[in-house]
Amino acid sequence: MNKKLIALALAALPVAAMADVTIYGTIKGGFENVKDGDAASINNVTDLGSRIGFKGQEDLGNGLKAIWQVENGFGIDQQRSSGSRSGTFANRQSFIGMTGNFGTVRLGNLSNYGDSDMELINLWENDAAALGLSQFTVVDTRYKNSIRYDSPVFAGFDFTYMHQFDETPGVNHDLNNAGLGYSNGPVTAKYNYQTQKDGSDNKRDQHHRIEATYTLGNLLLGAGYSNNTVYDAADNKFRQHDAAATVAYSIGAFTPKFSYDHGWDVKVNGSNVSESGYNQFIVGVDYALSKRTTAGLSYGKINAEKNNTYYGDERAIGLQLLHKF
Numbered sequence: 001m002n003k004k005l006i007a008l009a010l011a012a013l014p015v016a017a018m019a020d021v022t023i024y025g026t027i028k029g030g031f032e033n034v035k036d037g038d039a040a041s042i043n044n045v046t047d048l049g050s051r052i053g054f055k056g057q058e059d060l061g062n063g064l065k066a067i068w069q070v071e072n073g074f075g076i077d078q079q080r081s082s083g084s085r086s087g088t089f090a091n092r093q094s095f096i097g098m099t100g101n102f103g104t105v106r107l108g109n110l111s112n113y114g115d116s117d118m119e120l121i122n123l124w125e126n127d128a129a130a131l132g133l134s135q136f137t138v139v140d141t142r143y144k145n146s147i148r149y150d151s152p153v154f155a156g157f158d159f160t161y162m163h164q165f166d167e168t169p170g171v172n173h174d175l176n177n178a179g180l181g182y183s184n185g186p187v188t189a190k191y192n193y194q195t196q197k198d199g200s201d202n203k204r205d206q207h208h209r210i211e212a213t214y215t216l217g218n219l220l221l222g223a224g225y226s227n228n229t230v231y232d233a234a235d236n237k238f239r240q241h242d243a244a245a246t247v248a249y250s251i252g253a254f255t256p257k258f259s260y261d262h263g264w265d266v267k268v269n270g271s272n273v274s275e276s277g278y279n280q281f282i283v284g285v286d287y288a289l290s291k292r293t294t295a296g297l298s299y300g301k302i303n304a305e306k307n308n309t310y311y312g313d314e315r316a317i318g319l320q321l322l323h324k325f
Contacts, residue, residue: 027325029050045077053069055071066096067095135280143164149161242262255288293323
């Protein structure tokens with residue numbers, strides 16, 4: 001009965017009121033067997049980033065449009081208390097803005113350039129760290145209280161600038177993010193820069209990352225490099241850089257893929273900490289069940305060197321199932 005009433009209510013709405021609204025989303029679920037260090041392995045049924053969104057636009061004339069989006073993440077395995085799987089409204093990229101010949105301006109809870117436009121070589125759907133390039137893409141996320149400008153494309157180049165306001169009286173820990181992209185035929189290259197004042201003083205954390213891919217028929221070759229500098233509460237300066245590469249090849253409905261990530265030793269206040277790096281590899285295959293549904297199988301391993309105090313060894317096996325609507 002309730003379903004019939006909802007259907008009748010929707011049918012009664014004016015067509016014009018619904019014409020510019022698009023409902024979209026992805027349901028992502030998986031099974032992972034994860035083993036951290038010498039601990040016993042754990043089996044997890046986990047959400048891999050499910051979301052549902054609503055977006056639309058209004059033509060204002062003279063090439064100008066008003067645009068908006070509200071996107072919500074949720075966990076199909078459980079409701080989480082925080083983050084994009086908390087079940088709260090607008091916890092993923094949500095905004096209102098304007099677009100035209102000048103480019104696009106948006107206000108709201110916005111993805112930085114790395115999150116929205118990059119991760120060209122991170123082709124993995126995962127929850128366990130060993131099954132994705134989470135260290136390489138460490139700053140890719142959304143930031144509330146933000147404004148972002150995206151330029152039009154000029155001769156294959158595009159530019160993005162985003163600013164997040166701290167909004168705390170007497171404190172200025174504003175974040176700045178900039179991105180530069182280039183695409184021409186089989187070649188794509190993108191650069192992301194992000195800086196934010198440290199919580200204890202005016203020192204600034206800084207993050208640089210560049211990625212490039214080359215597509216030759218069904219073959220994808222990609223590589224990237226990142227350099228991250230952060231300060232702890234005692235103003236100690238930590239710096240690490242790493243490089244990653246990915247190869248993928250589509251054979252009919254199958255796409256075998258492989259990624260490798262290497263992190264060099266950490267430097268603390270300019271001094272090298274020996275054997276503090278890591279190595280990671282991931283191997284897997286996706287199978288396209290349809291244009292909107294994909295199944296995957298992957299195996300990944302992180303080998304942390306003995307003086308790496310940030311994370312330890314991890315091995316994981318994962319099965320994934322995704323459906324887009």
